Amino acid sequence: MTDLQSGGGPVGALPFIYGHVDPALFPAEGLREAAALALARHHHSALNYGSSLGCSSLRALLRAKLERDEGLKLGEDELMLTAGASAGLDTAVRVFTRPGDTVLVEAPTYHEALGIIRDYPVKLAAVSLDDDGLVVDALSERLELLVGAGERPALLYTIPCFQNPSGATMSEGRRRALLQLAYRHRLRIVEDDVYRDLYFAGPPPPSLQALDSEGMVIRLGSFSKILAPGLRLGWAVGSAGSIGRLAECGLTTSGGGANPFVAYVVAAFCEQGWLEPHIDRLRQTYRERRDVLLAALAACMPSGTGRKPAWTKPGGGFFVWLTLPPALKARAVLKEAEGRDVTFLPGEPFYAEGGGEQQIRLPFSYIDRPDLERGVEIIADIVARMLPG
């Protein structure tokens, strides 16, 4: 995220580097009205410390949304607000790990999550991913190895829907198998579910948290992808016991819950009935952009054995994950691309234990049709020129 603003403006004319919402899609006018409503009606609460679980009207709205969308009936103490999904992950690592524990992640995974976990005195272990999400058999083997070596695997961080960076979604079968494995190993799961609402065909499989019968999953949601990241507001869902552990941590207690002012603004926005139509618009916009990106890749990328890159076809979210032909490295392509004002993230930062030399993350969320097409044309041209023979 830092690269976005430290220089004052976007990096590169065609910044495939940004895996986030296009600012042109922020509902600024609605949020302005919501802020005025919140401060007119609730300024004593909105400007004060709040309960550790966060603004109760927004929590009620979120529980109602989860019941409507997924048939989930949550108790009052099974959902709390967070200062974004990042803060939820941060608190979970603080509360649920001890020094020396191992935290498992997907390979690849969200690189900023790796940064958060690395700030704690824990070890990282990465488990591979395929088109159906985390490979549960590989996780099982890794857990056996870790336990055999005297390690304590404490937590798994997974992004089962429209994963960042791969776009992969974990199948329902994998989800059920993962939970059984987690129960056997008493492995807590942090489920980063921030892209769930942004599906293009139909809703994704039930969340791990919804399938969890033993209180081992904490599921993180966020307004960053469906409203605006500058709000720094998200939520966590789990058993009353595990939500209580997050809510009772020193920082949450001291601060008085996550961002009360923002929470009241977002509650006012939702109470006006503006959230669902906004999400509908985002789904349509991002679906169109995904289609543009996939069509451009199909049209422009070189073909032929050993020459054609592979790419994922996500059913939602923000990301296509491209694998270069064997002869090419992503960093070499990036170097050429930067010379032509196109930037993207090569695969390495997304791997906790190495890998990703041939991968490129291509977000379709941040830039619009003509730039998506021109960016792909340039990358495809570079790939074609760099291929031997």
Added chain:
Amino acid sequence: MTDLQSGGGPVGALPFIYGHVDPALFPAEGLREAAALALARHHHSALNYGSSLGCSSLRALLRAKLERDEGLKLGEDELMLTAGASAGLDTAVRVFTRPGDTVLVEAPTYHEALGIIRDYPVKLAAVSLDDDGLVVDALSERLELLVGAGERPALLYTIPCFQNPSGATMSEGRRRALLQLAYRHRLRIVEDDVYRDLYFAGPPPPSLQALDSEGMVIRLGSFSKILAPGLRLGWAVGSAGSIGRLAECGLTTSGGGANPFVAYVVAAFCEQGWLEPHIDRLRQTYRERRDVLLAALAACMPSGTGRKPAWTKPGGGFFVWLTLPPALKARAVLKEAEGRDVTFLPGEPFYAEGGGEQQIRLPFSYIDRPDLERGVEIIADIVARMLPG
């Protein structure tokens, strides 16, 4: 903070328990206008991820304020925004301690800070306080003992101005002696300076950070005391090196700086020239309330040897710290007081290593004149009745 809202309303009719701003003093109308301005002028930036240091216009305003108020000239990379002083302390503990390190605190100190530090795998050691603040000789002895025992004292957390809960302010001599001691031991200092602006007679001595020539101090400020705590916004000042360490932590990088939306709202509020007049009003209001509280204590508390409680006379901030006569315990007084609808915090939670059985924290920030007077009358009546013979 949790007690404030979990039950829906303030605890007790005379809640001396709340050590924070009276909601009647929130500048709600100004913040509403500021939110409208920020979203009209800067919605692309205000709603997006920002740089790790936070909204640059607000940082510039804060640097200008520090130069005007204290003659401090700070470089751009010597001040960053935080999600409140609590979040600043939390990040400092994460970044500057290793498992097993010792964190030194004052006895007494802000109890919520103890909660934050206790979430990390560190040890706590408490050093006594008197009317001139932290007793530096006692700190020196404790450091020698710790080092002799093979411990690693990594960090000191201190509140040198109008301390929570004691109201004490560290003298300039103590500040200079503390810095020399810290340099000898390579002890980092987190200076919680959130009450600095709320002085009643004249400004307090220079901050430790302003006196620091070796980059060992990180000073935390907050809009919680001078605007509204529900904003969750503060700042940290220090050497470029230590601010960089805080800014580069995983959570800050991932979230894109502290609360961008709120930061733009507060920047708009400040740009209108509304902050300083608001702080002036707060100073006047809190000075009046302190005077009311001190006059009520003088008028109502029992007198005579062995019967008269002692209390501090703070030059600013929110708190008077009362010490009961030898025969009485604060918890026994509290039990009686609750029966008469008066609540307060007894001293124990403010001590990391025991103590405080005879202390009572009396904030004068949250409740107004008649309630301050009636509350003190009730507590004084209970104390008088409970005293032997």
